[in-house]
Amino acid sequence: MPALPPSWMRSPLRIMRQFFGDRSVDAVGQNSAVRQYFREKAAAQGFTLSPGQVQVIDHMAVQAERLGSGQARSLYLYGAVGRGKSWLLDGFFQCLPATHKRRLHFHDFFARLHEGMFEYRAEDDALACTLDALLMECQVLCFDEFHVHDIGDAMLITRLFQALFERRIFVLVTSNYAPHGLLPNPLYHQRFEPVIRLINSQMQVLEVGGEQDFRSLPGTASQQRFTQGHYLWPGSHEQRQALNLPPPTNTSLPLQVGKRQLQASFIQGNTVGFSFTQLCEQATAVIDYLALVEHFDHWIIDGLPCLEDCSIAEQQRFINLVDVLYDQDKHLVLIGAAPLTHSLLGSASDLARTRSRLGQLRQAQPAACPA
DSSP states (O other): OOOOGGGGGGHHHHHHHOOOSSSSOOOHHHHHHHEEEHHHHHHHHTTOOOOHHHHHHHHHHHHHHHHHTTTTOOOEEEOOOOOOHHHHHHHHHHHHOOOOEEEEEHHHHHHHHHHHEEETTTTTHHHHHHHHHHHHHEEEEEEEEEEOOOOHHHHHHHHHHHHHHHHHEEEEEEEESOEEEEETTTTTHHHHHHHHHHHHEEEEEEOOSSOOOOGSSGGGGOSGGGGGEEEEEOOHHHHHHHOOOOOOOOOOOEEEETTTTEEEEETTTTTTEEHHHHHHSSSOOOHHHHHHHTTOOOOEEEEEEEEEGSHHHHHHHHHHHHHHHTTTTTEEEEESSOOOOHHOOOOTTTHHHHHHHHHEEEEEEOOOOOO
């Protein structure tokens, strides 16, 4: 790996100035500020922190205190869906006074990492060049929804984590999986064990436990545009009319996405409509969804089948699509032929997260339309 540029040299004095300015650093005050921030944030949203969340916040506060001295240890948060992992990550990110910080959904970052590796493929170290371009002087990097299912991705992720730790970037990761549960496919798991050992040795691994699914709490939906969306079944004329939706159509409208052309069923202003077939039964990818959300805030996905009748690749595309729409907080109307719980039956390993997220949509059943 080439020598790191001067911007990566981590003298404690330089870091303290960048994080806290030229004033004296009160580490204990920063520790207390993190705890206070989360107490106030929970109170404002009307819920009580779980013991598991309090434990994680305590660890976050300690690491925030150590950022100024360059001694902070990266954190890996895992747990079941709805336990507040993303909420904790967002809160930690927001309350840090650092300017050189990035908060990214792992889908987003990894798609752009692939693009950069291709762009810099002629360089001696394409990964280093890509990270320089993506992260610049980043000192705190927050990854939400980290997971690994593809062995090709796994090899790049190993190199990625090695590079991040070499650069002494503080990394905060959330995942539905404990490190040993990553890349569960027994055919490939052994080849991913080096990065699991790296995570366990370089990061503090914490479980965000508890019985409460915080996404189901009253008032939670009001915090996001995504959760103002709807799930309709069976998508009758009356249901569509109540939400001012276009009628079902077999129309295919060409839509340029980067260097590719996709087919949409509806395009008007910042609203786009696709059938499940157009978006998930074709060879689309996360980078396509990320490009689309830059232009469209309102999405209509029609014709959701029962996912257990779909291939694993189609299920995974749908999971990735929902992840992007949720993380980018886009308004979604999803239309299926059956109740949501039935439509989301399937064998893809990340469907639990998708069920939790889509379960926050307002649901309209036959002969009943939302207000």
